[in-house]
Amino acid sequence: MTQDLNLPFLALSGIAILGGLIFVVLLLNIVGAALRPQFKLRPLMNKAESAVYRQLVKAAPAGWVVMCQVSYGSFLSNKSRKRYWTVNAKRADFIITDGGSDVVAVIEYQGSGHYGSSRQGRDRAEKSDRIKRTATTEAGIHFFELPKNCGPDHVARLFDALIPAPATELEKA
Structure with missing residues (x-):
């Protein structure tokens, strides 16, 4: 019976960990994009x-x-x-x-x-x-x-x- 209670807990823990990892990856992408140098227009000729x-x-x-x-x-x-x-x-x-x-x-x-x-x-x-x-x-x-x-x-x-x-x-x- 204890095993039956652990299974949903383990599944929820796995989902929470996976969700946390996805959140961290998304956050790193957003921060990385903000820190990446942006392209700027420059004159074609001097x-x-x-x-x-x-x-x-x-x-x-x-x-x-x-x-x-x-x-x-x-x-x-x-x-x-x-x-x-x-x-x-x-x-x-x-x-x-x-x-x-x-x-x-x-x-x-x-x-x-x-x-x-x-x-x-x-x-x-x-x-x-x-x-x-x-x-x-x-x-x-x-x-x-x-x-x-x-x-x-x-x-x-x-x-x-x-x-x-x-x-x-x-x-x-």
């Missing part, structure tokens, strides 16, 4: 990059599109996975499309933070630039490097290099 972007958009021919911070892996491919992964996560400061979805140029802006603040940072940036330059050249995409404090005239010359000059009457004949 002030200097924004100024270059505005210059590019203004100088672009009608219908052409300027995009910023585009992954090289989104517009380049390679049969070699190893070579592909050397560029996949790298970002182009700006790409220019011809109005369709074809990338005609990549522009890398060498602003004040481009090379970092140490020799190691400079070496890393120069190596990354070499990889980007090689990949775009192999893909037949123009690669331009804009120096810090470039002006609208510099950007306009970039588009002059992209847009073929109209044929003269002599060339048409």
Whole structure:
């Protein structure tokens, strides 16, 4: 008879312990979420990059599109996975499309933070630039490097290099 009384007590104790554990797990999740750093919005470009972007958009021919911070892996491919992964996560400061979805140029802006603040940072940036330059050249995409404090005239010359000059009457004949 004593065993019959212990069975409901043990069942209720087990349920109480299980309920307590579930409560602790839920509480830890709530507290953990509150303590976890939250994502925050940050600018897509710094002030200097924004100024270059505005210059590019203004100088672009009608219908052409300027995009910023585009992954090289989104517009380049390679049969070699190893070579592909050397560029996949790298970002182009700006790409220019011809109005369709074809990338005609990549522009890398060498602003004040481009090379970092140490020799190691400079070496890393120069190596990354070499990889980007090689990949775009192999893909037949123009690669331009804009120096810090470039002006609208510099950007306009970039588009002059992209847009073929109209044929003269002599060339048409």
